[in-house]
Amino acid sequence: MAGMNDRGQLIILFALIVSGIIVTLSVIYTQNILAGMESSRIIMVFPKEEIRNLRDIVEEDFIDSMGLKKDEFDEYTYNVSRDIRILYAQKGSYGDIAVFGSYPSALTSTVSYFNVRITYIGGGIEYNDTTLCRPEGCI
Amino acid sequence: MNKKGVSILVEYLILMSILTLFVIVMTLQLNHQLKEIQLGKVIENQFSDVSAEISSQIVDIASITPRNGYVSAKIYMPKSIGDREFYAGFRNVGNYTYIYIQSDDGKYEKYLGLGATILYFQTSGMTYSLSGNHSLEYTKRTVIYPSAVLIPKPSIVYVNASSPGEVVFDVSKSSAYGWWTWKIALWNGTEITGDMDDTTYTLSINWDPTEFSTFCNYDSVNLTAYCNVTLTVSDVIYHMNDTDTVELTITQNISSNPDIFIKKFVIPPQVSPGEPFEIHVYIQGKGFLTEGRGAKLSVVHVIDTSGSMNWETKYETFSGYITPSVWDVQLNVDSSFLGKPIWIQIYTTDSLSPWWDGLDKDDAIVARVEQADGDIWYANGELGSLNGRYFYDSYVSSSEIGIWNISVIASIPDKTIPLIIDVYRYDGYWNLVYTTSTSYTANYSTETIILPENYTRNDQYEYLVVKLSSPYYYDFNAWIEYSSVLDYCYDYWGYPTYCLEDPAPATTYTYYVVPYAFDASFYEGESSIQKLDSSRIAAITFNSMLESGDLVGLVDYSYYATKHPVNTSPYLTYLTSNTSAVDEEIKDLAPSGATNIYHALNQSKEVLLENTTIISGTIPLIILMSDGEPTWGSYAWDPSDPYNDPICDGSSYCSSGANRAIDEANTIKNTTIGGENITICTIAFGYDANTDFLQQIASKRSDGSKCFYTATNYQELVEAYRDISKTFRLSAKNVTITDVVPSGLEIVGTPSVTVTGNATAGTPVTYSTSQGTAVQVNISEVYINDEIELVFQAVAYKPGDYSLDVYGLSNVTYEPYPFTGDIQVYNLSVISGRVSTDEMAVVEIS
Numbered sequence: 013m014a015g016m017n018d019r020g021q022l023i024i025l026f027a028l029i030v031s032g033i034i035v036t037l038s039v040i041y042t043q044n045i046l047a048g049m050e051s052s053r054i055i056m057v058f059p060k061e062e063i064r065n066l067r068d069i070v071e072e073d074f075i076d077s078m079g080l081k082k083d084e085f086d087e088y089t090y091n092v093s094r095d096i097r098i099l100y101a102q103k104g105s106y107g108d109i110a111v112f113g114s115y116p117s118a119l120t121s122t123v124s125y126f127n128v129r130i131t132y133i134g135g136g137i138e139y140n141d142t143t144l145c146r147p148e149g150c151i
Numbered sequence: 152m153n154k155k156g157v158s159i160l161v162e163y164l165i166l167m168s169i170l171t172l173f174v175i176v177m178t179l180q181l182n183h184q185l186k187e188i189q190l191g192k193v194i195e196n197q198f199s200d201v202s203a204e205i206s207s208q209i210v211d212i213a214s215i216t217p218r219n220g221y222v223s224a225k226i227y228m229p230k231s232i233g234d235r236e237f238y239a240g241f242r243n244v245g246n247y248t249y250i251y252i253q254s255d256d257g258k259y260e261k262y263l264g265l266g267a268t269i270l271y272f273q274t275s276g277m278t279y280s281l282s283g284n285h286s287l288e289y290t291k292r293t294v295i296y297p298s299a300v301l302i303p304k305p306s307i308v309y310v311n312a313s314s315p316g317e318v319v320f321d322v323s324k325s326s327a328y329g330w331w332t333w334k335i336a337l338w339n340g341t342e343i344t345g346d347m348d349d350t351t352y353t354l355s356i357n358w359d360p361t362e363f364s365t366f367c368n369y370d371s372v373n374l375t376a377y378c379n380v381t382l383t384v385s386d387v388i389y390h391m392n393d394t395d396t397v398e399l400t401i402t403q404n405i406s407s408n409p410d411i412f413i414k415k416f417v418i419p420p421q422v423s424p425g426e427p428f429e430i431h432v433y434i435q436g437k438g439f440l441t442e443g444r445g446a447k448l449s450v451v452h453v454i455d456t457s458g459s460m461n462w463e464t465k466y467e468t469f470s471g472y473i474t475p476s477v478w479d480v481q482l483n484v485d486s487s488f489l490g491k492p493i494w495i496q497i498y499t500t501d502s503l504s505p506w507w508d509g510l511d512k513d514d515a516i517v518a519r520v521e522q523a524d525g526d527i528w529y530a531n532g533e534l535g536s537l538n539g540r541y542f543y544d545s546y547v548s549s550s551e552i553g554i555w556n557i558s559v560i561a562s563i564p565d566k567t568i569p570l571i572i573d574v575y576r577y578d579g580y581w582n583l584v585y586t587t588s589t590s591y592t593a594n595y596s597t598e599t600i601i602l603p604e605n606y607t608r609n610d611q612y613e614y615l616v617v618k619l620s621s622p623y624y625y626d627f628n629a630w631i632e633y634s635s636v637l638d639y640c641y642d643y644w645g646y647p648t649y650c651l652e653d654p655a656p657a658t659t660y661t662y663y664v665v666p667y668a669f670d671a672s673f674y675e676g677e678s679s680i681q682k683l684d685s686s687r688i689a690a691i692t693f694n695s696m697l698e699s700g701d702l703v704g705l706v707d708y709s710y711y712a713t714k715h716p717v718n719t720s721p722y723l724t725y726l727t728s729n730t731s732a733v734d735e736e737i738k739d740l741a742p743s744g745a746t747n748i749y750h751a752l753n754q755s756k757e758v759l760l761e762n763t764t765i766i767s768g769t770i771p772l773i774i775l776m777s778d779g780e781p782t783w784g785s786y787a788w789d790p791s792d793p794y795n796d797p798i799c800d801g802s803s804y805c806s807s808g809a810n811r812a813i814d815e816a817n818t819i820k821n822t823t824i825g826g827e828n829i830t831i832c833t834i835a836f837g838y839d840a841n842t843d844f845l846q847q848i849a850s851k852r853s854d855g856s857k858c859f860y861t862a863t864n865y866q867e868l869v870e871a872y873r874d875i876s877k878t879f880r881l882s883a884k885n886v887t888i889t890d891v892v893p894s895g896l897e898i899v900g901t902p903s904v905t906v907t908g909n910a911t912a913g914t915p916v917t918y919s920t921s922q923g924t925a926v927q928v929n930i931s932e933v934y935i936n937d938e939i940e941l942v943f944q945a946v947a948y949k950p951g952d953y954s955l956d957v958y959g960l961s962n963v964t965y966e967p968y969p970f971t972g973d974i975q976v977y978n979l980s981v982i983s984g985r986v987s988t989d990e991m992a993v994v995e996i997s
Contacts, residue, residue, distance in 0.1 A: 022174070026178075033181070033182045058207070063215045115323070125326075130220075137222065139215065140220040140222075143218045146426075
């Protein structure tokens, strides 16, 4: 009877220890399985195109519109900015291209250069670019 | 037995303890071995994941790098791997930069090279896995220096001892990166601030010799102060400043010589290699309207005398507030009045002279009775024998017993009068039961209208109308007073407060506005005179601004045009340097008939072509004013029978007459006298003028705009004539801007020049010199208040600081007033620009 009791206690003891080992190894194994997830996710979710679209609007559309008179240009860019905010909000992010200064040309009274702030917030990324744009491009 | 039992138990415990200890030690050792084998692989994989994540973020950021801003990206990493915490950061090894991850015990580490990406940014920072957040931030700042450009308009300000002068500070040509603010420091230390949303400021300047002698360079002989004004532009991103100082001339000396204000500036002051600078040379004609004529004028006034010129045009407007002075009395109507009639008289014992002489004097009083039950009645009854009103109630009911409120106003200005209230109760006879009185002074307002002397025959204007506007005229009475005349302003065809003085002598009129209603408050009104009288003032004012030696003539037109002989010279009949002769003719014009603009132009042409030899060298100018459109003068028009036109009806637009006028205008504009084209300036006067037609026949200015004005009232008409006068005031002649850009800079694009005003500028040319590339433009004349701006672009491809001109070669030469042929040279101030590469971007992990 005493011998039987001894074996039982040892079995229980070993079982507990082995269980602990298995649990520990399971956690580690799980971490191993998860390795690679973040880098993959980052590559997939980085909002490059969303940000590029904002920049393209500035560098192409806005610059193409510099032939407008200052008031017309300001109104146009304001409307675009408002629409952009709405469109990006519908996608769960914040996007804006705010022209906060435009200067008429001494030559033609059309816009000579303008200041614009491009902002994007979403997907763990915050982008902010304040540029001065001229017909030759933005700096 | 007991001893044996104890011994076995002790033996059992000892053996089990040893065995258990052995098993635990062995198991832990086994666990450690098993875990370490796995953990090494897991850490390796996790470190790879984190570093790959950071690397991916960097690569992605590199694809969208902002030019001037930041990108912040969150980094996700486990707080520990197994039981190991770790660090992540950047590390330079040799010439390479790595993403570096190391466990806190230093046993495990991982390097991942960043490759060529480090060419574009510097790395810094580190993060610990137990930190709450991890992020990667890319920042790039490109320093752009602000540029301060201050332009005062005008750059010379006339201030006399009694009235201040005004100057507008224009800072709109300043620039900076992002949002910027400005501060203007005046000569006396006063500071004016603003931001890029508000780039002009109008400053009122009072004449203060003490201040000028303290803070400015003051010329007490010529009563002129030269005061420095400094603009500071600051950007809010880099907190950098730029300043620009200009000298403002403040003078009481209206005969100070005209000159030009010259300024050179560059936008922006810093660019990247290959980006162009925009170089501006700005010229402003400065001086006063009474000076600066480079050539004499031969000007013909062409004044519309058609029937509609008899109509009225606004002379001045006015407005104001008046709170009526109200006399309030409380009357206790007790039970003794119950069931009986009540009679309340409100009157004055004053004669109300002279204001109400000849009028119904009862109307001077307005009284209101509010009974105890809340009913409100106006005392409309007229007393007749007394100057005032009465209120009568045939039966005082029980609900009317109590306190009655009586309110009274008297509409009479400039006089204090007694007001009395008598209350009668009918007790079988009219029993005076209550009386009260007060000394009353009405609140009122006055408006002053001045018809100036020396513009009309015998200083009599055809008429003057002064009236209040609807609906305010219902709340007021009005009188007009001038010389020894005092007139009440009647209700004239539904226009109360309407005063018509016909004729109206040239003098000062006082228009009294007196409340006639309890709720009177705001009022506005206007005075009007005959359109032709307005034209007389404007044309004669123009003549007064002419210089000695200028020639002036007069043509008026209705059915046909009349050129007025104003000169007894055998060589010149219709033009004279004696402006008084023309003024006298203008005073005698009278309105009637249709509008024959063709014949008006034809006759004004004849006036100018009468003797082209004499007027050669002058600027020939026709100023045609009309309040309508061509209604007379078709192709069938017969000069011998000017009152018979079979096509035009004389009252509506006549296209054949208009076409003929346009043809004649074109002929005139192509006609030269002494090499000068005849200029036609037109003024559309009033709301009925055909502005399109008048604009069509006007000459073009050098800036492309038409010499055309609209005027809807007297002031605008005078201003139009004044502006035309200004058109021919010169600040400088034969102006040449030459700007030499030194070697190392390349002129790109086509230089251009803009003109605001009447200056005539040539086409800018570019040519090479031994010192660099020159841009040059000629401007034949710069008129007072003209603005000319030469703009061209220069580009440098190597970083460095560049002078954007060559001192001595970059200059403005011009013939200054009084235009003796001498040439003055103004060397352009040396300005510099910076060409720099962008500052290195930084990627920081934290």
